[in-house]
Amino acid sequence: ETWLKRNISDDAHAFVTDMTSAYAQLNLQGPKSRELLQAITPADVSNEAFPYRHVQEIAIGYARAICVRLTYLGELGYELYIPTEQALHVYDTIVKAGKEFNLSHAGLKALGSLRMEKGYRDYGHDMDNMDDPYEVGLGFTIKLEKPSGFIGRDACVKKKAEGALKRCLAQVLVNDPEPLLYHAEIITRNNKNVGYVRSGSYCFTLGGAVGLFMIEAGESIDETYIARGKWEINIAGKRYPATISLKPLYDPENEKIKS
Numbered sequence: 001e002t003w004l005k006r007n008i009s010d011d012a013h014a015f016v017t018d019m020t021s022a023y024a025q026l027n028l029q030g031p032k033s034r035e036l037l038q039a040i041t042p043a044d045v046s047n048e049a050f051p052y053r054h055v056q057e058i059a060i061g062y063a064r065a066i067c068v069r070l071t072y073l074g075e076l077g078y079e080l081y082i083p084t085e086q087a088l089h090v091y092d093t094i095v096k097a098g099k100e101f102n103l104s105h106a107g108l109k110a111l112g113s114l115r116m117e118k119g120y121r122d123y124g125h126d127m128d129n130m131d132d133p134y135e136v137g138l139g140f141t142i143k144l145e146k147p148s149g150f151i152g153r154d155a156c157v158k159k160k161a162e163g164a165l166k167r168c169l170a171q172v173l174v175n176d177p178e179p180l181l182y183h184a185e186i187i188t189r190n191n192k193n194v195g196y197v198r199s200g201s202y203c204f205t206l207g208g209a210v211g212l213f214m215i216e217a218g219e220s221i222d223e224t225y226i227a228r229g230k231w232e233i234n235i236a237g238k239r240y241p242a243t244i245s246l247k248p249l250y251d252p253e254n255e256k257i258k259s
Contacts, residue, residue: 023081029073036094036101037078039101040093043067045058047259062089066080074256112199113202116210117205117210118251121136125199126198131167135214139160164222166221167214168217169214170215170226171246172231173244175208186233186234187232187234188234189215194217196213197233199211206249215244
């Protein structure tokens with residue numbers, strides 16, 4: 001809030017208000033989330049009417065909610081932002097209707113596992129202010145031609161002009177289904193240390209532990225660099241063969257979240 005206020009120009013008609021306590025958030029995620037949501041709202045939430053990243057205010061019971069078709073799990077899903085005083089009513093409505101769709105409650109550990117399968121980043125764990133958006137795979141969010149410019153644009157232009165990345169965030173899958181990841185396990189390529197796990201979790205769909213780590217290559221990183229390497233991860237003093245991917249290991253083409 002303070003940062004935004006400091007960077008609003010004197011001639012701009014813009015205001016910043018902390019709305020944290022005004023809204024509660026509920027996440028409705030999974031292959032049946034559209035069916036469940038459609039059962040509790042008169043709004044059309046079909047893929048044609050409500051595509052990926054669409055935002056719309058919808059009615060749920062006696063409440064109004066801001067519905068955003070987004071996911072941090074890698075499945076079809078929706079985020080609901082509900083006025084605080086109406087949140088319990090919306091929750092009860094979802095739970096009641098959810099019985100027909102085998103609705104289950106999920107906590108942060110489930111979230112951590114699912115987002116890791118999809119390679120979704122967590123600021124403060126997988127990336128921080130010492131990394132740039134290109135290195136962490138978020139270059140698609142940078143619009144260098146934005147007419148008004150933005151803070152950090154010059155640094156982004158310089159970074160992009162450097163060409164192929166020599167540092168890059170990637171996923172590591174332990175091929176052995178038994179070991180678990182905690183933090184800071186060393187990854188080697190052809191017996192040379194090239195990074196360490198920034199965060200990890202067991203990923204049941206992929207059948208093994210998965211982590212995100214920054215490849216410190218010292219040379220251009222691309223699919224050829226990945227394919228030509230013998231990749232291993234050191235867990236508690238023992239090396240295990242590993243699979244490395246620059247794309248999400250789960251649903252790399254985003255077919256599930258966009259269907």
